[in-house]
Amino acid sequence: xxxxxxxxxxxxxxxxxxxxxxxxxxxxxxxxxxxxxxxxxxxxxxxxxxxxxxxxxxxxxxxxxxxxxxxxxxxxxxxxxxxxxxxxxxxxxxxxxxxxxxxxxxxxxxxxxxxxxxxxxxxxxxxxxxxxxxxxxxxxxxxxxxxxxxxxxxxxxxxxxxxxxxxxxxxxxxxxxxxxxxxxxxxxxxxxxxxxxxxxxxxxxxxxxxxxxxxxxxxxxxxxxxxxxxxxxxxxxxxxxxxxxxxxxxxxxxxxxxxxxxxxxxxxxxxxxxxxxxxxxxxxxxxxxxxxxxxxxxxxxxxxxxxxxxxxxxxxxxxxxxxxxxxxxxxxxxxxxxxxxxxxxxxxxxxxxxxxxxx
Amino acid sequence: xxxxxxxxxxxxxxxxxxxxxxxxxxxxxxxxxxxxxxxxxxxxxxxxxxxxxxxxxxxxxxxxxxxxxxxxxxxxxxxxxxxxxxxxxxxxxxxxxxxxxxxxxxxxxxxxxxxxxxxxxxxxxxxxxxxxxxxxxxxxxxxxxxxxxxxxxxxxxxxxxxxxxxxxxxxxxxxxxxxxxxxxxxxxxxxxxxxxxxxxxxxxxxxxxxxxxxxxxxxxxxxxxxxxxxxxxxxxxxxxxxxxxxxxxxxxxxxxxxxxxxxxxxxxxxxxxxxxxxxxxxxxxxxxxxxxxxxxxxxxxxxxxxxxxxxxxxxxxxxxxxxxxxxxxxxxxxxxxxxxxxxxxxxxx
Amino acid sequence: xxxxxxxxxxxxxxxxxxxxxxxxxxxxxxxxxxxxxxxxxxxxxxxxxxxxxxxxxxxxxxxxxxxxxxxxxxxxxxxxxxxxxxxxxxxxxxxxxxxxxxxxxxxxxxxxxxxxxxxxxxxxxxxxxxxxxxxxxxxxxxxxxxxxxxxxxxxxxxxxxxxxxxxxxxxxxxxxxxxxxxxxxxxxxxxxxxxxxxxxxxxxxxxxxxxxxxxxxxxxxxxxxxxxxxxxxxxxxxxxxxxxxxxxxxxxxxxxxxxxxxxxxxxxxxxxxxxxxx
Numbered sequence: 001x002x003x004x005x006x007x008x009x010x011x012x013x014x015x016x017x018x019x020x021x022x023x024x025x026x027x028x029x030x031x032x033x034x035x036x037x038x039x040x041x042x043x044x045x046x047x048x049x050x051x052x053x054x055x056x057x058x059x060x061x062x063x064x065x066x067x068x069x070x071x072x073x074x075x076x077x078x079x080x081x082x083x084x085x086x087x088x089x090x091x092x093x094x095x096x097x098x099x100x101x102x103x104x105x106x107x108x109x110x111x112x113x114x115x116x117x118x119x120x121x122x123x124x125x126x127x128x129x130x131x132x133x134x135x136x137x138x139x140x141x142x143x144x145x146x147x148x149x150x151x152x153x154x155x156x157x158x159x160x161x162x163x164x165x166x167x168x169x170x171x172x173x174x175x176x177x178x179x180x181x182x183x184x185x186x187x188x189x190x191x192x193x194x195x196x197x198x199x200x201x202x203x204x205x206x207x208x209x210x211x212x213x214x215x216x217x218x219x220x221x222x223x224x225x226x227x228x229x230x231x232x233x234x235x236x237x238x239x240x241x242x243x244x245x246x247x248x249x250x251x252x253x254x255x256x257x258x259x260x261x262x263x264x265x266x267x268x269x270x271x272x273x274x275x276x277x278x279x280x281x282x283x284x285x286x287x288x289x290x291x292x293x294x295x296x297x298x299x300x301x302x303x304x305x306x307x308x309x310x311x312x313x314x315x316x317x318x319x320x321x322x323x324x325x326x327x328x329x330x331x332x333x334x335x336x337x338x339x340x341x342x343x344x345x346x347x348x349x350x351x352x353x354x355x356x357x358x359x
Numbered sequence: 360x361x362x363x364x365x366x367x368x369x370x371x372x373x374x375x376x377x378x379x380x381x382x383x384x385x386x387x388x389x390x391x392x393x394x395x396x397x398x399x400x401x402x403x404x405x406x407x408x409x410x411x412x413x414x415x416x417x418x419x420x421x422x423x424x425x426x427x428x429x430x431x432x433x434x435x436x437x438x439x440x441x442x443x444x445x446x447x448x449x450x451x452x453x454x455x456x457x458x459x460x461x462x463x464x465x466x467x468x469x470x471x472x473x474x475x476x477x478x479x480x481x482x483x484x485x486x487x488x489x490x491x492x493x494x495x496x497x498x499x500x501x502x503x504x505x506x507x508x509x510x511x512x513x514x515x516x517x518x519x520x521x522x523x524x525x526x527x528x529x530x531x532x533x534x535x536x537x538x539x540x541x542x543x544x545x546x547x548x549x550x551x552x553x554x555x556x557x558x559x560x561x562x563x564x565x566x567x568x569x570x571x572x573x574x575x576x577x578x579x580x581x582x583x584x585x586x587x588x589x590x591x592x593x594x595x596x597x598x599x600x601x602x603x604x605x606x607x608x609x610x611x612x613x614x615x616x617x618x619x620x621x622x623x624x625x626x627x628x629x630x631x632x633x634x635x636x637x638x639x640x641x642x643x644x645x646x647x648x649x650x651x652x653x654x655x656x657x658x659x660x661x662x663x664x665x666x667x668x669x670x671x672x673x674x675x676x677x678x679x680x681x682x683x684x685x686x687x688x689x690x691x692x693x694x695x696x697x698x699x700x701x702x703x704x705x706x707x708x
Numbered sequence: 709x710x711x712x713x714x715x716x717x718x719x720x721x722x723x724x725x726x727x728x729x730x731x732x733x734x735x736x737x738x739x740x741x742x743x744x745x746x747x748x749x750x751x752x753x754x755x756x757x758x759x760x761x762x763x764x765x766x767x768x769x770x771x772x773x774x775x776x777x778x779x780x781x782x783x784x785x786x787x788x789x790x791x792x793x794x795x796x797x798x799x800x801x802x803x804x805x806x807x808x809x810x811x812x813x814x815x816x817x818x819x820x821x822x823x824x825x826x827x828x829x830x831x832x833x834x835x836x837x838x839x840x841x842x843x844x845x846x847x848x849x850x851x852x853x854x855x856x857x858x859x860x861x862x863x864x865x866x867x868x869x870x871x872x873x874x875x876x877x878x879x880x881x882x883x884x885x886x887x888x889x890x891x892x893x894x895x896x897x898x899x900x901x902x903x904x905x906x907x908x909x910x911x912x913x914x915x916x917x918x919x920x921x922x923x924x925x926x927x928x929x930x931x932x933x934x935x936x937x938x939x940x941x942x943x944x945x946x947x948x949x950x951x952x953x954x955x956x957x958x959x960x961x962x963x964x965x966x967x968x969x970x971x972x973x974x975x976x977x978x979x980x981x982x983x984x985x986x
Binding site: 073074076077099178179181182221222223225226229232233236237238346347350351354355357358359 | 761764766770824827831832833834851854932933936937938940945948949951952953954955958
């Protein structure tokens with residue numbers, strides 16, 4: 001349970017970075033040697049080792065060596081440094097949106113051969129990352145929702161729109177994530193008040209959205225960086241409302257805490273990790289086979305049941321029951337983070353965000 | 360006016376008895392020395408007068424006023440510490456006027472008093488110096504000046520000379536005594552140095568093992584010590600084991616001697632010690648009516664005096680003579696040590 | 709000859725200090741003036757754009773706030789630690805050792821642990837406010853964090869054991885006869901404390917204060933867990949830039965500013981207070 005709560009915590013960064021640094025570079029690889037798969041350290045890696053990798057080995061005969069990787073950009077730097085030495089720290093690994101678009105622009109990832117990915121069609125276009133000339137470099141691996149969570153003792157009638165964040169009656173009662181890059185509140189604001197995230201394509205647009213977003217500041221009691229801190233406060237009713245991870249909120253509710261996760265009508269925030277393949281990786285056939293395996297409905301269902309992630313494919317393809325599906329996702333259209341803006345306007349967003357939250 | 364009375368005072372630290380049932384009384388303006396080896400309780404007694412320790416039992420009065428429960432800072436005493444305890448963060452002048460400034464004295468009064476005291480201590484013009492710039496002797500003068508700044512009714516000094524070198528020590532003893540007589544201030548000095556006590560004191564209190572052994576003027580204590588311990592502590596003495604044979608006679612070294620002092624404390628048959636002072640016994644070739652036989656073991660002629668060391672039945676006896684009494688003896692010679700009746704006293708063994 | 713030998717014996721430790729302190733510092737300095745590059749984040753150059761980014765009122769205000777907060781914490785922790793340590797030196801050796809071991813053990817508690825303990829202590833459901841309600845001092849329980857007071861309380865809590873350990877050597881070496889002398893000269897215990905004990909131990913007080921100041925400047929967990937964003941210190945912003953935004957050059961520039969800030973405080977304090985007294 002504990003590791004589940006902390007699985008996306010950035011604190012895992014350091015440990016994972018150390019583990020990755022120790023992984024040996026692939027100078028020569030013998031046939032039949034395991035491929036090195038990088039997943040977010042902690043609960044993610046444990047679950048993958050326990051439930052997913054054995055299935056893959058059974059299906060293909062390819063052994064897997066598991067590597068814990070950090071969620072942040074640290075992992076990108078390690079890939080970059082390894083590339084200078086003509087090696088890669090892992091053969092295939094999960095990577096979040098912002099570093100992914102940065103790595104792609106620096107040409108750090110290999111273009112994948114779509115003919116070897118027969119299951120690619122299961123994934124919608126959003127889960128297929130392509131560079132300017134259409135080459136595929138990222139394939140959706142796992143995703144999860146951030147929703148509006150409430151304490152039902154304090155707020156019996158859960159709001160159904162993100163607009164609640166702007167509502168005066170919740171003054172000093174809301175908890176949200178502490179960074180622009182992990183709260184995706186710019187996207188939430190754009191979707192709630194500007195009819196979608198397109199407005200974020202320009203700096204002016206971002207400024208307008210910030211203007212609107214800054215109105216929630218008086219309502220925010222906690223800008224959290226640590227999931228545990230907010231979950232504690234939410235369960236106890238100390239901070240009765242805020243954005244939180246849908247799957248963990250569900251687990252808390254299952255344990256009897258008065259926590260309700262609501263998908264607002266504008267959609268939950270769908271954050272995800274994509275599989276990428278660094279330059280200089282040699283066992284490309286095996287890597288393609290791995291990505292293909294991960295894209296099957298069976299594997300996606302396995303992930304939903306055991307890791308608690310939402311499927312990156314059309315849920316109808318899986319054998320997940322309605323309840324199982326509700327535990328990890330919703331049918332409504334999600335808010336998809338605009339990872340590109342955090343690369344293009346990094347300094348501007350970070351400075352404006354810091355000023356805004358400091359009041 | 361400011362008679363100091365100590366009445367039945369004891370001090371126990373846990374199971375350690377530092378001072379046990381001490382009763383003393385001093386007249387105003389007297390200079391008293393507490394004399395004794397380290398650990399005898401003399402410093403603890405002084406600290407109880409100062410108020411730095413609270414007596415376990417008994418009372419201390421000054422000029423009729425009971426001080427026993429009065430806190431230190433309200434006692435109006437002046438004290439000089441063994442380490443001098445000068446404040447390193449203050450200048451000489453600020454040290455001296457610390458007590459005045461606490462009482463809100465004006466700047467000009469302070470400056471005037473500091474100058475007066477430093478002149479008195481023959482240390483003029485050092486008001487602005489730092490303590491670290493002073494020599495040991497200068498520090499002591501500043502410490503004395505500081506303690507006297509408010510003209511206290513009692514002046515206490517804890518081993519005041521121990522931080523000074525030997526030459527300075529003798530000069531300071533005389534100077535301190537003169538100062539005390541000039542000011543007429545009741546003064547108590549703690550020391551383990553008998554010369555210091557003899558030089559300065561009106562009254563000496565000899566202490567040992569938490570108790571007062573003897574109180575008296577320096578001469579009284581020198582001439583008639585009450586026991587072997589006091590005799591040994593004040594000056595050098597010749598001690599011969601003896602036995603009382605009559606009301607005023609003892610037998611020692613095979614002869615019978617008449618004893619002139621302290622004799623009424625003992626009865627015939629008692630084992631006692633026959634005590635004589637070196638400068639009161641003489642050496643000659645013939646026996647006298649009050650002499651013991653002995654053998655010369657060493658002769659030391661230092662000009663002004665001649666010391667003769669003798670062996671009397673296995674006990675060492677010293678005779679210090681002026682050259683005019685020189686008996687012309689040689690080492691190894693059998694001689695007779697003349698112990699005049701008045702010079703002989705007996706002590707409990 | 710002897711001088712040369714003395715210098716030679718200094719070589720190994722100097723090399724160690726050089727390797728462990730100077731090299732990382734030089735890297736930070738280099739990174740702080742690096743310039744962005746398309747192919748690889750940044751390359752070493754002499755570019756002051758990260759310092760220009762700092763030179764806005766927001767970041768300057770953050771730096772001043774951090775300095776003010778840490779100075780306040782240094783003062784408060786000394787106000788608590790000094791009288792306690794002074795009394796501690798009067799205890800018997802056994803009691804002293806027990807206390808010192810207890811305080812030393814406090815230091816092993818991490819900032820994270822302390823931050824979360826205080827969060828519970830100040831919470832509505834399990835916190836101190838319930839005691840106020842119990843005594844009838846408050847109508848109903850309330851949460852005391854996040855707030856400036858909570859940040860201050862937890863950081864002072866963190867700093868007090870350090871203060872005690874920093875002050876203890878000086879206070880235990882303090883010549884007790886100085887205090888007795890002041891008492892015989894008519895100083896009440898309180899007066900003696902202020903006119904003798906504090907001035908005589910002033911160098912230790914100042915160096916402890918500066919140490920606490922620098923130490924708390926580096927705190928990142930407590931301000932985030934117990935404070936609102938307006939209570940976040942420069943160190944928090946550095947962590948954000950380094951770990952979450954992965955802007956090493958800007959993080960380095962902020963770190964250099966922090967370093968300059970603490971160095972100038974140390975310099976100013978030693979200059980202002982060290983000169984006139986021994």
